[in-house]
Amino acid sequence: MSSTSSFTSFTSLPSSPSSVLAAYGWDGTWADAFAPYAAEGLVAGRVVRVDRGQCDVVTADGTVRADTAFVTPHDPLRVVCTGDWVAVEPEGHTPRYVRAYLPRRTAFVRSTSSGRSEGQILAANVDHAVIAVSLAGELDLARIERFLALAWQSGAQPVVVLTKADLVPDAVTRAHLVQDVETTAPGVPVLAVSAREDGGTSLLERSRELGGGLDVLAAVVSGGTSVLIGVSGAGKSTLANALLGEDVMDVQAAREVDGKGRHTTTTRNLLALPGGGVLIDTPGLRGVGLWDAGSGVGQVFSEIEELAGDCRFHDCAHESEPGCAVLEAVGTGALPERRLESYRKLLRENQRIVAKTDARLRAEIRREWKRKGAMGKAAMEAKRGRLR
Structure with a gap:
């Protein structure tokens, strides 16, 4: 199959309801993103399975086996993944390699x-x-x-x-x-x-x-x-x-x-x-670890984020601060305490994950630990003074 005929078939996919790739989500936006690769004679396809450096890619001419060696970087978030739209070498190359994947809409x-x-x-x-x-x-x-x-x-x-x-x-x-x-x-x-x-x-x-x-x-x-x-x-x-x-x-x-x-x-x-x-x-997940999911946590606990807007302090940690709307909601039963504990836990876990690659955040966390430590020490000394 020539590169010209390959490109023609792909660009006409959105208006072709019987197209193989249209059934897998191909549309005009993907076709536009793929145009530079089509000009190089590469073939468009979607990854349907990845296994040890190899992947199965569905193309307009059927499913092909391709090697991912060219797009296997050190960053594990940039490896070829199931669901990617990719540019594959045309028929006649042995083995056929994935040369690139199109920018992901979501991951x-x-x-x-x-x-x-x-x-x-x-x-x-x-x-x-x-x-x-x-x-x-x-x-x-x-x-x-x-x-x-x-x-x-x-x-x-x-x-x-x-x-x-x-x-x-x-x-x-x-x-x-x-x-x-x-x-x-x-x-x-x-x-x-x-x-x-x-x-x-x-x-x-x-x-x-x-x-x-x-x-x-x-x-x-x-x-x-x-x-x-x-x-x-x-x-x-x-x-x-x-x-x-x-x-x-x-x-x-x-x-x-x-x-x-x-x-x-x-x-x-x-x-x-x-x-x-x-x-x-997907296979069953034993571990469900967060990865830079701060905004995701906020959406899961949207009611807490909304309550936080009424707290007296804009940086309220919802622990013991006066005027905390979140703690007030827990006290009245409007917010289950389990939800607040889970919210705190996921925020802490996500913060630790992000801090591993963010030096500034690590410094902020250390400062916060020191601040809380000083507050705890002062509270203990005040308590001892009252007992004397």
Whole structure:
């Protein structure tokens, strides 16, 4: 295939509903960004899977295997990722290399579990982050808040999907669980779905019995790119199969001992949905570490940020300051104390992560520690003076 014919087909994609790449999210803006690479004879495609320096890229002529050696920098946030739009060498090159990826619109990033000051990009160019949470066990609201912070920070719109809702047969109890998550996720859709087939009843049918959550989710993900995230055993692969309309992803039952999954998904896979849109299924995440997610944390705890605007001091830490509107709300019961504790914890964690690469912030943190230490020492001395 010549570079000229390749470029012509790509630039006409937005007006060609039958185009392969249009089904994967290609539009006029991507075509404009790709134009300089097309002039070099390179081929446009979207990364659907990455594995050890190799990636599968869907192009107008089908899926090709490409090497990422040319775009594997030392910065782990700049490696080729599932969801990237890339420029690949044309047919005839052996091996075929990815020469560049187009600027990302959004990026879903978490901190690595290695303890080093590194981030790990999980998915690129994502419009919706579908957070799968199993109702088979006790709800971990703090973990949901972590996922939400990462989702908001990425630039994607989060959606919380409560899977295995059929395991909570009592409608009142189920409604209370949904309400708890809605309180934890202000401004975020919360959907309850069944995550298994039982007695010949399909997932879709059971979901409709539970309020039609899957129908709503299918409508949401039909527009743009969605990433499916959650811990192992949350029912992500079953949910992906329901949205795809066929058993594409392997599914295994969670362990009976602790309800945890067995990592049936081991790579991030991008799949076109029959109703439109694409879905990136991801392996279960054991760690949900924040990565420079300050604004994401602020959106998760928007009610606290709003209350903070009424505090007497603009730099109020919401700990013991007089005139603190946040502490007043906790005292009256308007704000659950758990929410404030979780907010403080995530802010501290995010600050530590950012400080690892920001010398000025490290200095500010040290000054704050010294200030609090001096305040504590003064309070202790004053207390001793009163006791004498």
